[in-house]
Every structure is written in C-alpha cells, then in structure tokens.
Amino acid sequence: MQPLQTLRSRTVVLPGANIDTDQIIPARFLTTTTRTGLGASLFADWRYDGTGAARPDFALNRPEARGCSVLVAGHNFGCGSSREHAAWALADYGIRAVISTGIADIFRNNALKNGLLPVVVDGDTGGWLLDNPGVEVTLDVASATLVLPQGRSVSFALEPFAQHCLLEGVDELGFLLARRGVIEAWEQRR
Amino acid sequence: MPAQTLFEKVWRRHEVVAGSAATPAVLYIDLHLIHEVTSPQAFALLRERGLPVARPARTFATMDHSTPTLTAQVFGGAPIAIDSAAKQVRELERNCAEFGVELLGLQHAQRGIVHVIGPELGLTQPGQTVVCGDSHTSTHGALGALAFGIGTTEVGHVFATQCLLQRKPRTFAINVEGGLQPGVTAKDLILAVIGRIGVGGATGHVIEYRGGTIRALDMESRMTVCNMSIEAGARAGMIAPDETTFAWLAGRPRAPQGAQWERAVADWGTLPGDGGAHFDRQIDIDAGSIEPMITWGTNPGMVIPVGGSIPQRGDDAVYGRALDYMGLSAGQPLQGAPVNVVFLGSCTNSRLSDLRSAAHILRGRRVAKGLRMLVVPGSQQIKREAEAEGLDRVFIEAGAEWRESGCSMCLGMNGDLVAAGEYSVSTSNRNFEGRQGKGARTLLASPLTAAACAVRGRVTDPREFL
Numbered sequence: 001m002q003p004l005q006t007l008r009s010r011t012v013v014l015p016g017a018n019i020d021t022d023q024i025i026p027a028r029f030l031t032t033t034t035r036t037g038l039g040a041s042l043f044a045d046w047r048y049d050g051t052g053a054a055r056p057d058f059a060l061n062r063p064e065a066r067g068c069s070v071l072v073a074g075h076n077f078g079c080g081s082s083r084e085h086a087a088w089a090l091a092d093y094g095i096r097a098v099i100s101t102g103i104a105d106i107f108r109n110n111a112l113k114n115g116l117l118p119v120v121v122d123g124d125t126g127g128w129l130l131d132n133p134g135v136e137v138t139l140d141v142a143s144a145t146l147v148l149p150q151g152r153s154v155s156f157a158l159e160p161f162a163q164h165c166l167l168e169g170v171d172e173l174g175f176l177l178a179r180r181g182v183i184e185a186w187e188q189r190r
Numbered sequence: 191m192p193a194q195t196l197f198e199k200v201w202r203r204h205e206v207v208a209g210s211a212a213t214p215a216v217l218y219i220d221l222h223l224i225h226e227v228t229s230p231q232a233f234a235l236l237r238e239r240g241l242p243v244a245r246p247a248r249t250f251a252t253m254d255h256s257t258p259t260l261t262a263q264v265f266g267g268a269p270i271a272i273d274s275a276a277k278q279v280r281e282l283e284r285n286c287a288e289f290g291v292e293l294l295g296l297q298h299a300q301r302g303i304v305h306v307i308g309p310e311l312g313l314t315q316p317g318q319t320v321v322c323g324d325s326h327t328s329t330h331g332a333l334g335a336l337a338f339g340i341g342t343t344e345v346g347h348v349f350a351t352q353c354l355l356q357r358k359p360r361t362f363a364i365n366v367e368g369g370l371q372p373g374v375t376a377k378d379l380i381l382a383v384i385g386r387i388g389v390g391g392a393t394g395h396v397i398e399y400r401g402g403t404i405r406a407l408d409m410e411s412r413m414t415v416c417n418m419s420i421e422a423g424a425r426a427g428m429i430a431p432d433e434t435t436f437a438w439l440a441g442r443p444r445a446p447q448g449a450q451w452e453r454a455v456a457d458w459g460t461l462p463g464d465g466g467a468h469f470d471r472q473i474d475i476d477a478g479s480i481e482p483m484i485t486w487g488t489n490p491g492m493v494i495p496v497g498g499s500i501p502q503r504g505d506d507a508v509y510g511r512a513l514d515y516m517g518l519s520a521g522q523p524l525q526g527a528p529v530n531v532v533f534l535g536s537c538t539n540s541r542l543s544d545l546r547s548a549a550h551i552l553r554g555r556r557v558a559k560g561l562r563m564l565v566v567p568g569s570q571q572i573k574r575e576a577e578a579e580g581l582d583r584v585f586i587e588a589g590a591e592w593r594e595s596g597c598s599m600c601l602g603m604n605g606d607l608v609a610a611g612e613y614s615v616s617t618s619n620r621n622f623e624g625r626q627g628k629g630a631r632t633l634l635a636s637p638l639t640a641a642a643c644a645v646r647g648r649v650t651d652p653r654e655f656l
C-alpha cells in the first residue's frame with residue numbers, strides 16, 4: 001500500500017446522493033482475477049456512451065478534472081456491494097481521497113485498505129464543496145484535517161490505527177500475523 | 191455484568207483481543223464463505239506472502255455470481271459463454287485445490303448461492319461469526335449469527351489468520367408488532383423498513399429485528415428480512431434464535447448431531463438479548479399497516495405500496511435522475527405500468543417457500559404474451575425439492591424458464607441480463623442503475639407480486655389473485 005501523508009488537489013465533484021458500487025464499477029467488470037487496471041472501467045456507464053466514447057458532460061471527463069485526486073460526492077457514497085473493485089478502480093484511476101457527508105461502511109473499510117482516504121464532513125462543508133467544484137483542498141492525514149481554500153480547516157474522524165496504516169503505507173495483515181500466537185492460544189481456550 | 195443484546199453476546203464470544211482507543215478488536219471468525227468473484231485476489235495475496243489458509247476447515251467455497259444458469263453450460267459440457275467468467279470459475283477450482291478449501295463446485299449437488307447454502311447445509315449456526323466477500327452475508331443473521339460482508343483484502347486476512355480487525359458497531363433495534371395482512375410478505379416488510387429509514391439509515395449499526403411479527407416469521411422469511419439489512423446501510427441484521435430456528439436447523443448435514451446437538455441448543459438458548467439491554471437506536475414498525483411494496487427508482491429506499499403513486503420531490507436532483515433513468519414521472523401510479531421481464535430468484539427470494547408462493551399464482555395460468563420470466567432456484571437442493579413437488583412444471587407450463595441455481599439476473603455478470611430500457615420486476619435486492627444489465631430498469635418486489643406482474647404483464651397488486 002502506498003503511504004499517504006498529505007494530499008493537495010483540486011476537487012472533482014459527483015453531486016448525487018447514494019452513489020452505489022454498481023455505478024463505481026459495474027458488475028460485468030468483476031470477472032477479473034487481478035486488482036489492477038480497473039481505472040479504465042471506473043464509472044463506466046456514466047463515463048462512456050453506448051459506442052464507448054467519453055461523455056463530455058460527465059464530471060470526470062471534463063478537462064479541468066484531469067489530475068484531480070480528490071473526489072467530492074453526495075451523501076452515502078459507496079453504498080451497495082462489498083466489491084473492493086470499487087476502491088481498486090478509484091485508486092487505479094488516481095483518486096486518493098473521497099469526501100462526503102456519509103460513506104458506506106464496507107466501502108470505507110475497503111478504501112482504507114487501499115490507501116484511499118475516506119473523509120466524512122459536516123453538512124455545511126459537504127454542501128459547500130458540492131457547490132464549488134474544482135476548488136483546491138489539502139488533506140493532512142497526521143492531523144486528520146481538511147483545509148479549504150480560504151484557509152478554513154475542518155477536522156474529520158480517522159481511527160488512530162487506520163491513520164497509522166495510511167501514514168506508514170502498511171496493511172493490517174502484519175498486525176494480525178504478529179498476533180498468531182495469541183489467536184491460537186484463544187482457540188485452545190474457547 | 192450489564193444486560194447485553196444478542197449482538198453484544200456474540201461479539202464478546204469472539205473477541206480474541208478487545209479493542210482499545212489505539213487499535214480495533216481482533217475478532218475471531220467461525221465460518222468463512224467464499225465465492226469465485228471476490229476471492230482470487232485474496233488467494234494471490236497468500237501466494238505473494240507464502241502463507242497457507244490458516245483454518246481451511248472453517249472455509250467453504252461455492253460458485254454462484256459469474257456462474258451460468260443454463261443447464262447446457264453447467265452439466266451439458268457446453269463451454270461457459272463468458273470467457274472471463276469461465277476463467278474465474280476455473281481459478282476458484284485451482285485455488286481451493288491448492289489451499290485445501292472444500293469447494294461445492296459447478297456440478298456439485300449442494301452448490302448454490304452462498305447465502306442460500308450456508309443456512310441450508312447447517313454451516314451457519316446461531317452465535318457464530320460469519321463473513322463472506324459479499325454484502326448480503328447479512329442473510330445469515332436470521333439464525334442468530336453475527337454475519338457481515340467484507341472486502342477482498344479482509345478475505346485475505348481471514349484466510350491468513352481466521353481473524354479480522356474490527357471496530358464495534360452500534361446497535362439498532364427494529365421492533366415489529368402486529369400481523370401481516372394477506373398478500374404481504376417478509377419482502378414487503380423489509381422494503382417498508384428501508385423506505386422508512388433510508389438506504390443509509392443504519393450505517394455503522396447492526397440491526398436486531400425484534401417483536402411479535404418477527405417471532406412469527408418462518409426461517410426463510412427471516413432470511414429475506416436480514417438479507418436486505420445492507421440495503422439500509424447496516425453492517426449486519428440479526429434475529430434472536432428460538433424454537434423456530436432450532437427446528438429448522440435440526441438434522442441439516444453440517445449442523446451438530448446427537449449429544450452435540452443437545453449441548454448446542456442449550457447454549458444457543460442463552461443468546462437472546464437480556465431484558466432491558468440498551469440499543470443505541472430503536473424504531474417501532476406496525477406490521478398491520480404494511481401493503482405489498484414495489485420500488486420505482488434506483489435504490490431500494492425508493493419504494494411505495496404497489497397501489498400507490500410515485501412521490502413528488504420537485505427540486506431533488508437525485509429523484510429527477512432516478513425518474514429519468516426509469517422512464518417514469520413523479521405523481522404517476524405504478525399499477526398498470528408495463529413489465530417486460532420477471533425474475534424470480536436471488537439470495538433474497540429464491541428459497542422453496544418463495545417458489546411455492548409464486549407458483550400459487552402461476553398454477554394454471556400463463557405469463558403475459560411477450561413477457562420473459564426466469565425462475566432460478568437458490569440452490570441445487572431447492573431445485574430438486576421444487577421438482578419433486580412439481581413446481582418446475584407449474585413454471586414451465588406458465589411459459590417461464592427454469593434454470594440451474596446461481597445469482598443469475600440479480601446482477602449482470604453471468605450472461606442472464608435484462609436489455610436496456612426494459613422493465614424488470616425482480617425479487618432480488620438491488621434496483622441500482624444497470625444492476626441487471628446496462629440500461630435495465632428494475633422494480634423490486636415480493637415473489638407474490640412478481641408472479642402477479644408476470645401474469646398480467648403489468649405492475650399488479652398480488653391481492654387480485656388471492
């Protein structure tokens with residue numbers, strides 16, 4: 001996992017609430033057996049028309065979205081299926097953080113395991129970001145803060161452990177493997 | 191010790207290391223179910239790190255998602271039509287053989303949708319922790335297990351350590367009292383609940399469904415209710431185990447037998463929540479007021495009684511977009527709207543009682559001219575049981591297709607698809623844009639409603655047939 005300490009980027013905005021994982025990556029792309037290369041299929045049915053051409057009006061296809069690594073989305077982003085392919089597709093495309101007033105549980109877990117920062121903000125901040133696409137924001141993982149253009153900073157919840165994993169770029173598996181002895185002893189006792 | 195909920199009891203029994211401010215809890219997993227779509231990358235992780243599957247005896251594999259349902263492709267030697275799906279199926283076979291995981295493979299008599307066969311085989315038991323790389327793992331909570339969906343990285347963690355790092359979720363009691371009206375099923379109940387609390391309404395929570403209505407539900411109905419907990423954003427849904435649970439589990443091939451069974455039942459009897467246990471949230475639902483429900487939009491919370499009209503929400507862009515996608519308008523009644531496809535299946539409603547309830551309406555009738563109906567039993571065992579009582583004949587004589595088990599038209603990745611622009615009344619759990627195929631328009635409903643719609647070729651109140 002790539003470490004993530006700070007991120008400075010313009011935002012790309014998808015305003016709708018309840019953007020589900022079937023939109024982030026439609027099921028027909030899930031027959032892959034690897035976790036790479038899914039960025040091309042990110043939001044496939046919204047990004048491309050019937051002939052496979054990019055729809056110019058879709059936010060990610062606009063010229064100003066090029067190079068943006070922060071996605072701002074409507075409430076309850078990532079609801080639906082547990083497919084980690086959604087987080088893989090976003091990360092492969094180059095998105096490193098998602099900001100919303102609500103992020104679905106399984107998606108949030110999957111995001112954190114792939115160096116993709118889920119940021120839940122209050123309604124006012126979320127509304128402002130949705131209304132002002134393309135603003136430059138800074139996300140700082142160590143202090144769990146989001147800095148908006150006029151220098152206003154908003155803190156967000158980030159578990160200490162998840163924060164540690166993001167900062168160091170380490171997977172949780174190492175932590176669990178280090179406790180194999182404890183787990184076996186527990187199995188014997190139960 | 192303070193009074194505990196069912197969830198807290200199951201959680202505590204599995205806390206290998208309790209959570210602290212700095213670290214989540216290490217939670218032990220009793221049963222790990224896997225399938226072909228969300229496991230390949232987790233097996234790859236084991237290979238990269240040179241790790242075995244730590245507890246293969248606690249891991250079971252089936253194939254369902256990208257698996258074809260046409261008999262010729264399952265049993266007839268015809269190649270699986272989608273190359274990448276065929277590759278995924280073969281890869282699961284290889285991975286299970288290499289890592290010593292039991293696989294109920296393509297032609298196995300006990301294969302089926304992962305959330306159907308877990309309970310059916312008695313693999314799922316009260317008080318267990320159950321995970322699967324699939325969000326509808328919540329289904330297994332109907333037996334009093336703590337069951338939740340995980341991502342593929344976590345599948346790898348369970349493979350390697352039989353544990354997961356988890357933060358304790360909050361608790362949410364949904365108390366349901368009163369009798370369900372005739373023609374109203376568990377599917378209508380859970381759709382009404384989601385309509386009330388919204389698709390993100392239970393995020394961060396484990397729901398416990400309680401009250402007289404829930405107690406009176408049979409096991410298959412309880413599974414339908416718990417299945418759709420995730421559609422309200424819940425981490426899991428649970429129902430306290432009781433005599434109904436024990437009677438349903440008794441004698442199942444992987445359930446405890448003999449003296450072990452007696453001991454297990456005595457233990458399971460201690461699982462229901464203590465009187466006065468605290469829930470972080472509670473709501474009350476009056477079951478008697480629920481009508482047959484149907485969705486009109488692009489998430490399961492966009493739901494109305496089948497005789498109702500689509501709500502007006504003038505300036506809401508999400509509503510507008512959903513209506514555009516569905517080709518419907520605000521204020522319009524759904525009843526009488528044309529239907530092109532009816533899908534009876536999925537881990538929500540593909541069990542024997544679901545097939546019986548649809549057959550009750552279809553017996554001696556035909557599906558409307560030009561309408562395509564697909565009936566896909568949840569497991570090969572259900573398929574055999576249905577055939578033994580002649581349900582397959584009812585469906586076939588009505589003009590429906592009768593298939594091998596699998597996820598089928600619930601999601602568009604196995605060749606069973608709804609065409610762009612077509613309206614599908616489906617007994618599955620998600621009406622997201624493109625869920626049943628690119629451009630497909632899905633209306634979620636119960637098996638009774640789906641059968642009524644099939645006969646009329648239009649959205650129909652099932653009570654017309656009762």
Ligand code: SF4
Nearest residue numbers: 326536537597600601
């Ligand atoms: S039937 Fe549908 S919801 Fe259930 S496991 Fe299969 S794809 Fe998922």
